[in-house]
Amino acid sequence: MTETDPSQIKGFNRARERAARALLEDYVEMIADLAAEFGEARITEIAARLGVAHPTATKAVARLKREGLAVSRPYRGVFLTEAGEALAEQVRARHRTVVALLRAVGVPEDLAELDAEGIEHHVSTRTLKAFEAFLASQGGEKG
Amino acid sequence: MTETDPSQIKGFNRARERAARALLEDYVEMIADLAAEFGEARITEIAARLGVAHPTATKAVARLKREGLAVSRPYRGVFLTEAGEALAEQVRARHRTVVALLRAVGVPEDLAELDAEGIEHHVSTRTLKAFEAFLASQGGEKG
DNA sequence: TGCGAAATGTAGCCTTGGCTACAAACTTCG
DNA sequence: CGAAGTTTGTAGCCAAGGCTACATTTCGCA
Structure with a gap:
């Protein structure tokens, strides 16, 4: 046991x-x-x-x-x-991506930071990938 | 006590x-x-x-x-x-919006459902509003 | 160098969500 | 109507994260 x-x-x-x-x-x-x-x-x-x-x-x-x-x-x-360190880096990368995604869809910066805190722990790897792809396409269109 | x-x-x-x-x-x-x-x-x-x-x-x-x-x-x-009932309705509305948002940024449907489960509890009211606005603008552009 | 303040460690308790085991109430049907 | 099976309730235990209280170790400075 x-x-x-x-x-x-x-x-x-x-x-x-x-x-x-x-x-x-x-x-x-x-x-x-x-x-x-x-x-x-x-x-x-x-x-x-x-x-x-x-x-x-x-x-x-x-x-x-x-x-x-x-x-x-x-x-x-x-x-x-x-x-x-690896986990920390992963967590921080996820945090950055989540914040960026929130901002990209119109969430105010301070709020994005706050909500990301709670949200980031529930974003799966595949969903994170989707976020990154979306951000890339957004960046491409705009910049 | x-x-x-x-x-x-x-x-x-x-x-x-x-x-x-x-x-x-x-x-x-x-x-x-x-x-x-x-x-x-x-x-x-x-x-x-x-x-x-x-x-x-x-x-x-x-x-x-x-x-x-x-x-x-x-x-x-x-x-x-x-x-x-009110809380339930609020929770479900939030769930629907989060799923829709995830789908809108390219997350596959099944994954969107899954991740929304964890994410939805951490989305503040104001962020939810932002999601709705984003979805509305998306819908407007596309259809 | 030595003493007091600050930082850590340790012990022990509370609350909460989970579980198992067992008791009691309800339902179904012969 | 009553026995068997199902659904709930209750009791009691565990693990985990939090906290307070108290013991130790470091550190800063006279």
Whole structure:
């Protein structure tokens, strides 16, 4: 019984995984942002920016470490592994594309940023491709 | 301690409320669908369609009742209140618009349906308006 | 160098959505 | 009318993300 019981996956896949993925992505994205800004991501800063208490961030980072997305030593900053960097880049690319798509269809910039936050975690790869194609065609027509 | 502790709202507002709203909307939408199809929504059917065990659906319905979105009596079907119907209609309208928007930018129909499921819960009213305006302009140009 | 402030870690509890197991009510039909 | 089967309800457990409280480790500066 060390592995997930298949009979529970279905239910698990409802709200749970939905939120779980978004959470992971939010943390990875934030760590990447902080790394770019300060060279490292400190637990306190991560917690502050995500609006959670620091133990919550600690737990999340522990999970990222379990999943091989980040590394850290006690009382030191958190860093993304290659896999983590890759995920971060993917998440950010998706974010940019979603924002661009929203703007392209007439959503005001500030609102586009805001809504993209929630939307981006639910855009499949194929849909993202479609967005890119659409943006390319738009750009072509206009520029 | 009967009311929400303000100091926890911030954190609560992160992942929690995000998933919570989506969940509520999913249930309300499903109940509306079943009502349209069978005249009433039975717990077992709701659970089956949402892919959860029936006690899970029971709990969710209890929550809908608490929030004044649905009513039901023991061993009877579940019905939406006016507020519930209103939310259902709003959710469905949003769903239709999101699907239409996705299709308009080139996302294949089946994929549009699938992704809309996750996306629709994160589209703000103003963004939805923008989508509608875009679709109207598209429709105007094309036909 | 040493002490106090700031940052982390750890423990432990709450809430929520899920599930299983079992009890109770309703339905169907012989 | 009553037994069998189906649908609901209830109880109780788990995992996960949040939080507070308290212990430790670092860091900054007199």
